[in-house]
Ligand SMILES: NC(=O)C1=CN([C@@H]2O[C@H](COP(=O)(O)OP(=O)(O)OC[C@H]3O[C@@H](n4cnc5c(N)ncnc54)[C@H](O)[C@@H]3O)[C@@H](O)[C@H]2O)[C@@H](O)CC1
């Protein structure tokens with residue numbers, strides 16, 4: 001599903017209004033949906049609506065009137081003087097016939113539910129003073145909270161907490177989610193996310209052209225590689241994974257097994273000679289070749305090889321950098337992870353220039369935050385004006401590669417401006433070797449000819465699903481072993497027979 005920035009969402013509203021639906025109709029649809037959600041969350045008991053001065057507050061007034069008309073016991077606190085409300089919010093407040101209470105936290109009481117309609121998409125500065133006191137008091141009350149559009153205080157584009165934010169039990173948003181619903185910390189403040197239809201036609205999307213999406217199969221199913229009836233292992237492609245020295249071979253084997261499990265037809269581990277026996281003894285379906293130098297590596301991948309995975313356990317320094325250069329020179333699809341990235345920390349532009357020298361290059365960089373800051377030091381800090389999404393998008397443009405920044409909200413960005421945010425990673429996925437498996441899964445799709453952006457998105461999603469399938473207590477080795485179950489569920493979801 002597409003994600004809309006707050007500006008894009010405002011544009012969706014404007015286009016819908018221009019096409020003949022009055023803005024107040026949209027607000028009424030929002031208010032009614034909020035009332036439905038409130039009834040689901042609290043079947044009985046008093047409901048308190050806390051409204052702000054903008055249209056988010058207007059949504060709150062519509063919901064209050066709707067719930068009161070249904071016989072619910074409703075009260076309303078308003079952040080400002082009722083007479084100062086403007087436009088649709090003023091119209092919505094007119095529809096509320098009850099009393100309006102002032103912004104005083106002692107008036108919260110102990111309702112069954114609080115509807116948070118303080119700030120939505122219009123939040124444009126840190127929350128201070130009265131609204132902050134109110135937000136803190138609502139959070140401290142222990143009452144379940146239903147947030148309208150966004151938990152107040154959460155930035156819809158970045159997911160940042162602007163001074164203070166409501167910790168919602170559930171959030172109702174409209175038409176499409178916003179990046180701030182998926183990016184941390186915003187995601188943790190939303191509670192359960194409900195996306196509702198308020199009568200905005202999907203047709204407006206082609207006029208808006210959103211570039212960001214949630215990472216799920218809707219995004220990449222057309223690119224997903226399916227084995228052909230007349231195919232064989234060579235048509236599914238050959239991946240090569242570079243092994244580290246004798247004390248650091250496990251990471252490459254995890255990647256290699258993930259590449260095979262992920263669908264590569266053949267996988268070879270390129271192993272230093274002194275580690276050959278270790279690798280050979282631990283591998284069966286994955287092949288091993290003795291490779292000590294970049295020249296030997298170039299010889300190996302100069303044959304029928306589609307993709308290379310370089311970095312897991314590879315070692316930091318000129319040797320690994322040489323292998324990366326050989327991979328780029330051979331124009332193979334590449335996953336550059338871990339040590340392959342850190343090996344260019346001194347001069348990241350050298351790597352980026354090599355990648356950008358070939359406009360057709362299919363290269364995925366898979367840093368965690370530490371590796372990201374080594375390559376993109378000026379983009380290492382999140383700020384109010386620079387979200388995780390902005391940082392990764394800028395890194396992709398600069399490097400010419402698809403960049404994947406790991407985390408609970410992994411972002412994949414392409415140099416062409418597309419970006420995807422993951423929302424399916426369970427917390428127990430953060431474990432030793434997990435990233436090596438991710439690199440292997442991305443390599444599996446690259447090997448089968450999937451373009452770099454889709455390959456990265458597929459890998460991230462499959463990795464998240466494998467984490468859920470293996471469950472709490474998993475170790476990286478488990479991720480590769482549950483892949484058949486992940487494939488089966490994906491095939492079921494896409495309606496592909498097997
Ligand atoms: N036609 C539309 O645009 C629709 C908008 N809708 C609702 O309208 C919301 C957006 O409405 P608005 O653009 O009026 O914005 P909001 O209602 O989110 O808030 C804007 C108001 O809050 C003030 N404000 C912003 N940050 C503040 C801070 N930190 N401290 C104190 N005051 C602050 C602004 O000066 C402004 O007065 C959406 O989130 C959604 O809930 C829905 O009713 C659907 C239709």
Ligand SMILES: [K+]
Nearest residue numbers: 119148150152
């Ligand atoms: K809100």
